Amino acid sequence: MAKKDTYLALLRRGIDETTAMQLADSGLKIGDLKKIDQTMLVENYGLKPDIADGVLEIIKAGPQSHGKERFLSKVLAPERKQESKIEEIRFQRERRDVLAELAEQKERLKIAKVESFRAQKLVMNRLGKTVELIVKLEDNLEDETKDDLKVKIRDQLETRGLEAARDHEMLELDGTPQDIVDYRRKHVPTLVMHACPICGEEMDPRQSRDEDRPDEYALMCWDCETSFQPELIINVMARLDGADRITVEEDSRPRNPVPPKPARMDLESVNRLIEADLESTNASADAMTAQVESSALVGGLMDINDWIDQTIAAKGYIQAQEDREDFILRTGAGATKFNKWMKKAGLYFNKQTGRWTRFKDR
Known part of the structure; x- marks a missing residue:
């Protein structure tokens, strides 16, 4: 009967069943446990030192409602390691370097996006002006009655159409430039x-x-x-x-649930988040920069003098009927400036053959 009472008393104080059964079988009572020390429990009764310390502390504290949880926390909880001041300073320096690199990558990404948007805006404005000019030319073509003037207008429409097609392809838009022109001529006036x-x-x-x-x-x-x-x-x-x-009610609550404020994270979690953000930002910044540099909007157009040298080296001459379209698409210059650039490059025009060469007698 005494063993059972001791066993139940130890359980009420929060000691686990195995330890309570071992102490009760050894003939110890609660009063005896208050008189012995940790060394005797380890040497005479075969308890581990940490378990013996937990048993003595619980016995001295008396009965408690959360004794079992307290006993387990004392026995199973690992010892806290003291953080080194040197390691903390080193971590702060590394985090500062990582944050600086992250800010640099974000700045690169922002600059790349701005350059891409600026190039697209320039091409879009140029395409809009070309479309407006094509609209006027088509209106004049419908109103014109003389055949010779119609031929001139059709030639201008052809050159402007090439310019619009070049800008339309650079912007990677759906449809064709003629769709934009038709909408501008046929649908927009009916809307107003x-x-x-x-x-x-x-x-x-x-x-x-x-x-x-x-x-x-x-x-x-x-x-x-x-x-x-x-x-x-x-x-x-x-x-x-x-x-x-x-109607909008200013004092109304949000329709969707607002997520709670995130809990504070330790240094390792913050470091992992910063490293992940740095990796993703660095990759996206490099990709955006490479895309902008390789885009036809920024670096795809040739220099006019380089195009002239390349064409003459390949064919030996330049002719408007053969090379005007390639000149517009490669250099981005206007179709009406073709002869001006040929003269500016020092080429000679042969009226019989209609070719531009570097020699006056050819």
């Missing part, structure tokens, strides 16, 4: 013109505003003298004044 509901006359809203109704967007048809509001404006005002308009 309004028809009179009485006579059907189309009018430009910039020249047909009704001055007697300044508070409303009203147009005046000068043929039938009818003042009206376009159907588009009526639909827009109905939507703005309607009850189904979207």
